[in-house]
Amino acid sequence: MTDQLCECGSNLPAEACCLPYLNSLRAPQTAEALMRSRYTAFVMRDETYLLNTWLDSERPSHLEFDDRRWIGLKINSTRIGTEHDDEGWVNFTARYKVNGRAYRLEEQSHFVRKDGQWYYDKAEG
Template sequence: MTDLPGTADCPCGGGRYADCCAPFLRRETWPPTAEALMRSRYAAFAVADAEYLLRTWHPRTRPESLELDDRRWDGLEIVERTDGAEDDLMGIVGFVARWSDRGRRGTLVERSAFVRRGGRWVYLAATPESE
């Protein structure tokens, strides 16, 4: 895992890393909303923190292990947010994530479902695209 200096921009685009996703990835606190969890999971992909990704994944859908590839995550855009506030039980966050790898570029487009488990947001699964 690579950690970023606190003065660096957060990979998720939410401001300074120290004020954005760092407290979550450093296990100092838990994301208060589904969107904050989505952003922190993106940052975890960017800094290759597989343990954080597994820890924030619902046990019913979580893989036993996670091997991260060499993609560089180049940007995140939140395109949809449905509920997922601090007092909700379920939230949907749609996003576009840009990546590059050895001269190739691509995007990952996903609608992610998040649920509360033990008072904490966890990633459940990608949802089918809406028409």
């Protein structure tokens, strides 16, 4: 387990990447880090983490996980969203399979930082 690569595709060990965020040991410092950790949370079906990192105005009351099996994340581009910003955008492609068929989801996500904590707002454009 210790040297297992992170699900988010960073090529880093999970424990040096998204796991400390999911385990509330650390908070992501950039919008991209939050994006990666939320993808990993979808892979691991960590509803608590996903809801806790959702901007309250957009947060659903609960999440239903469907039959999607997430198989890869690629960050296409980022716009601001550094540790010095209060908002940022991440454009990504996530690949998944349902019943053996492969699909891809491309999204431009908007993130907001409040009280030093990054939150997912919603998909934009």
